[in-house]
Structure formats: structure tokens, C-alpha cells
Amino acid sequence: MTGLSFLGGSYLALAVVGLIIVALLVRYMRRSTVRQVDLSSLRFLPELSPATKKRTRWQFAAPLASPLFWLRLLALLCLFSALLLDGVTLAKREAPTLGVLIAVDQTPSMAAGAPSRAQQARALAGDIANHVVALGGCWRQVALPFTPIAEGARDQLARDGLSPIEMETLLTASLEQDSSCLWTHVAVVSDLPRPPLLALAPKAGGKGQAPMMPLWFEVGGTVANRALLGAGFKAAGLQGDDARLTLSLAAYGAPQDDADLVVTGPDGETIAPAEPVDLSGDGPLVASYPVSRPGVYHAVLSEAGGIEIDNRLDITLGAIAGLPIALGASLSGRPIAAFAGRIAPLVEGADRDDVVHLDVYRGGQDVTRRGIYLVDGPQGDATPLGYFDSTSPLLEALDLDLLEALHPHGLDRLPQGFEAVASGADGSIWLATRGGPDPAVIMPAPTGGLGADLSDPAQLTWLVAFINAYRLVSNDRQQLLAVTHVNEAGEPLRDVAFESNLAKVAGHNPSIVDIQPVVHAGGTEEPFWPWLLLLAVMALCVERFLALRRGGERRAA
């Protein structure tokens, strides 16, 4: 019986109560025909013929005519319901209440404008508070990021921006933590537009309550602003073009004076743009700067009257170009040598460690150096994965990190340390890679052998795979580009993107008059089962009273 289990407690209760009810019905229907009567003349009865003591007669209507049966049935049903409905609660209506939590945006963009948006927000928060007090409600003013606003510290703005998700989290936490009032409304005063789908989860324990929708008040007016949105990097092309650093800018409104964009290199030298940058316009803008070596670049956009928090970028370039290629002797003079020379400079030196060796792989040889090794001649059957086709443009987006997680194979036996990572649908292209300090790639030779014409479009798949293999063994997957907004001290800033505020304010504010007391239908809830239990006990008491009164009558009858 150790494996005996029930689907749930309610099923067990149902079974028990059902059995009791059946027993109750049988007891009422089954009446003995033997009368229990105490008569003085019984001792003078002669030796009567014995009758069956267990003779019974069934009275199917007897339970319905007995009030005791109905009382017992009521008590049982109440007990069962109390077990089954222990999660059901009764909503307790309360008097209308009003509690408003006023959250004022303290992010850097609130400093814009004259008077500043922060000053306007404080005035609006004061109006809301006065309205709440007039209605007899309670209120509290907090700052976003969530800190209680103390006197004298009202102009202190946060250093970083604030994302909508973080804002929602902070508002919910503020409602949870502050139990000094029954909060019915949340009023947010900010210069940002209302984030879509912003709803605050009900307080813990407030089962059945709907999420609270904050009232969103926008303050401030439009401010002409320029912002550095981000940066990009374009490596040197195969056609000999230089590596480029591109900066994305956005502009809104007429600037109050001429803006200036200065980009400095890793050694502090000012880098001139590839083309002149015109910052007087309105809208998105891209500025391109030639770069020749990795390092940290700084971009500073100076303007007056705008929101300067988003005007500084730190751009870290991980690598500009890969290692030089050292050709094996068997590849000299082949078309592949010319192609490799277009990717990276070709150098001599079969024993150097700072180069990418490009050579032919011979079965059974040990591959120890960094390099790309081509398998020429017959190969084993590759396992077609089918995730890209040889003509698919997706092949250009070949990601070696992704391919590494797959396990095709192109050779019957790979050297130690190599993993077959990818294969084309037709098995013509595959890669076997080895990580570590000396990364290496084994891949098939171009279709047609080492002397094939690589300018043939049919070789495009192989070329892309070769370039990826070179990137793997030369750059070793360094992070190419990292862009961070920083302040004047060079400290990184978070969520500045939400503070650019280029084309606002919408100004669709709700009316303060809309803040009215609320009747909480489900504010306080009490469980229902104690009432059922009380009813069951009362029914049992009445039943006992009637049963005791009728006890004597039953015996006599």
C-alpha cells in the first residue's frame, strides 16, 4: 500500500463524504420490523414462535420525510464544501480610499529646458498632492530611480538614464515597500513618453486584483538636441580600401550655436573625418573616420542647450587586421597564393609563430602550428547538415562559433584536437577547427584542386569559408568593437539611449481631476470556509437537539 496516492485532498474528502451520505441513506431506509417496546406484560407472553430478528423493511421515502436526515445532509455538505472551497474568499467592500504615490523622474534629461523639466515636474507633483489632500487621501513623493525625495536634494538628478523595464520594477518595489498608505494610484511625472504596456503588478497577497495602470504626466517642452547614438566599424576591404570608424548621430531642432564633433585616437591624436561633417542639419547623420590600428577612440560632440549626457562615446577597436600569411612551398605560384595575398600580407618563414601558415594537409601528419591546411584529393564522406546551401547567401554570415557546436566530419579521421564543425548541404565545403593558443583549420581545397580558378563564381562558397577560417586563426575571435557612453570623467553611463529625448514631449497628460477615491471590491478578503464550518456545526447542534428529543419517542414507537 505504499504506492497508494490520491489525486488531491478534495477527491479524498469527496469519497469520504459520499460514503457517509450513502451510509446515512441506508440507515434511514432500513428500519427494523422488530419493535423495541418495554411492556410489563411481556413476561406472560407464551413461548412465541421465533421471528427473524434481522427482518427489515425498506422505506425509500423515509429519509426525505425526516428533518434529522436533512440536517445531517446539510452538515455533511457544509463540511465537504469547507474542504473543497478552502481557497474561496469573500470580498469585503470597504469605504472609498485614495492613496497616490507620486514618482518624479530624476534622470539627467530632466535638467533640460528653462525652467528645467525637473522644476516643472516638482510643480506638477505639488498640484497632484494638493488635490489628493483636498479629497482626504494620502500621498507620498518618490524619485525615479527610486529614492525618497528629501528637502534640499530635489535638484539632484541621477547620473544614468532609466529603462522602462527598470522603471516598472522600481515602481512596483516602491508600492511593495511602502505600506504607510493603501495605494490606489501611481502618478509618474517624467519627460519621457509613457512606455507601452506599462502596468504594475498587484501587491503581493492581493489575489484577484488587476494590475495598476500608472497615470503618466509628461512635463517639459521640446529641446533642440544632438546625440551620439552609436558607432560602427568597417574593416579594410579586399579591394585595398581602409578600415573605417563610423559614428551615428541624431539631431533635433535648430541648434543654438554651432556644434562640433571631435574624434581622437588611442594616443590622443585628433582624427580627421573621411568627409566633412555637417552638423547644422536636422535628422540622422553618419560620420566616417579612417582608422589604422586598434585601441580606444573618443568621440565628443559639443553643443549648447542640449542634453549633453549622450554626447560622449568611448569606442574600443579590438583588431584592425589579421596576421600575415606564410605560404607553404607547394602553394607558391598557385591562384590561391594571390587570393591570400589580398587578405593579408604574405611573408616568408616556415618556423614563425606570429603568422598564419597556409599549406596542404597530408594525411597522418601532425598539425601543431597556427594555420589553414587544405585537403587536396579524395576525402571521406561528409555528413550533410543541410543548414546552409552552397549557393545560399546565408553562407556569407557563416558564424564559426555556431558551427563549432555542430559535428559534421569531412575526413575519415581528424588529427588530435580537431573538431569537424560544419558541412555544406552537398558536402563540398566543411571545416575542422582547433582552438587554443595555436588555432588551426583543416578544410578542403577549392573545387578543381589547388590550381582551380578562384575567380569562378562557383568557388564563392569556398572563398567565404576560407575567409572565415582566416578570421578564426588570425584574429582569434577578438571583440572588434565596443561602444560606451561616458561622462566627462570617462565613467560609463547606463541607459543613456532612453534619455536622448530627440522629438518629445507629446504632452498628452491625464487630468488631475481624474484622480478620485477608489472603492476596493477585493481590498480585504476573508476565507469562506469558516462560515461553512459554522453552518455545519449549527446544523449538527440542531440535529442533536432534535435527535435527543425524539429519542424516547422512537424507542416507544
Added chain:
Amino acid sequence: MIRLRPNPFDPATLEDIRLQAQKSFVTAGTGALLRRKLGQSLDYREHRAYAFGDDVRHIDWRASLRHGGKEDYLVRSFEAEERFLLLVVIDDSATMRAGLGEAGRVSKLEIALWICEALGHIATRQALDIALACLDHGREGADDRIVFAHGRQIEEQFARFSEMVLNAFPVEEDGGAPMAGALGRLPQSSVTVFLTDFYRTGDAKVVFEEAVSLARRGYRQAVVCELDSWPTERAILAETVVSLGRIGKTKGRDGSFLATSHELALADDAIAAQRSGYLDMIHQGGVIHCPWALSALFDPAAGDEAFRSGFREFLLRSELFGRTG
């Protein structure tokens, strides 16, 4: 604890019944048991003319000189002083207790106690002594089974007596202690009323017979009130399967029995034989037999009225109370 239900009689009705009973009998009737008569005592009654045989010491010379003739003498006559006692003996066997404490029923023991209470009230009004006793209870000591009361004590003593009888454990069939000691001390001018159902058998019946015999010894009077419940119970039993229960169960008789008409007829004969045995003993003389048919044992509402009418009839038939002589 079982308590006696209220007596169907109120005191005023009992007084009416007593007066009716007194009017129904002549002073010198043989059945008038409790009456005053002429006798020797210090209680002056009247003057009357001297007759031959009167004690000359009772001649009132002064009165004779004032009112009598020359040879007429007046003598003082006195009331006779006798102490009368009414003893009520209750049969408290198991058959008398049947139905005791059950709702919707009146037991024969309760009816007997009601009779005791009513007789006690009348005795109080008549300035008589009354004693209450039971046949079975107190078998260990014969003295405590008789409760004497006089005057205002009757209510208190009856309450104690009824509580004792109602809550006593019923004595077995062969139980009961002889009442020779208790009845032998009764005064000469006593009347003993027995309240029984004639269902005692064996040794219990012998105890009853001895008690009746003692009660009528020395020309004392005894009244046996037979509480007959058989017709009512017979109607209840007709064509039903009954459990013999506590009363009917004896050795070899256990379980349930179907009371058919044939078997009820056999029961009729058995009970008739039982009654005849009692009646033979009673009819030897000095005993007044008062049968009382209990028709409403299972209907308390009708039982009150039945008791009232039954008690009147019993009082008339028993000739207990007459006018003062």
C-alpha cells in the same frame, strides 16, 4: 435522575373528591374506616341523660340540678381518642416500572405515586397520619421502607419517597423482603392500601401475599388496587414482532417474537390465571379489591383525564373516607 411528572390533580379538585367521598358513606358504615366515635377521653362531647350502666363519676351534678328533672341526671360524654393511620404500599417491581422515563408513556409506578400523592393530600385535610412504603425497595432493612408523615410533613416526605422509588434499581423477580416487621407495628386502626399490577410471581408474590395477610390481621382493613394494563398492552402487541427486552427476557426466552392472535390468546389465559391466583387470596375477607383499568398508558394527554376519573372511582370503591361519626 428520574423525576415524577406533575400530578393530574390540582389541590382544589382533590378537595372536591374528598368531599364527594365523604358524602357517599354513612357514618356507621362498615366500610367507613376512618371516623370518630364515642369513647373515653378528655375531649368533651355533650351532656346526655343518664342511662343504666353509665359511670356515676361522669354525672354532672350541677348541670343535673339546673336542667334535669327530679330523677333525671345528666352525664358528660367524651370523644373517643384513636390514632388512625393510612398506609400506602407500592409494588415497585420491574413490571410496574415499564415505560418509566420514556417520552409519550406513563408507567404504572408513576400512576401509583400519583395515587399516593392524592391520598396524602386528602389525609392531610382529614388530619390523619399517612405512611408510604414499597414492597421491594429497601430489602436490606425493613424499617426504611416505610415513610411516616403527618400534617404538613406530607409534601416533603412524599417528595423524598417518590425520588427514592423512581430511581431505585428494580429488584429481581425473586426479590422482595418480608414486611412482617413493618406491618406488625401498625396501630389497630389502620388501613393499608396496596397498589400493584398482580404481575408478581414466585417469591415476590409470596411477599405480597404475606403483606396483605399482615395488613388485614386483627380486623384491620386492607385495600388492594389492581393496576390493570393488559388490555392496553395487548392492543400494542397485536400482530407485531416485538423484542422481549428487559422485562420479558428470561432464561431460554430471548430475541424477538411475533405476537399473533393465537399467541395473544395464550397470553390472555396466562394473565387470567395470574389474576385468579391473586383474587383467591384477596377474597378470603377483610380486603377490598379495586381494579383500575389503565387505558391511556401510551397517551400522556389522555392519561391525565383517565387518571382523574379512575381515582374518583377508586375512592368510592375503596370506601376509604367517610363522614366523621
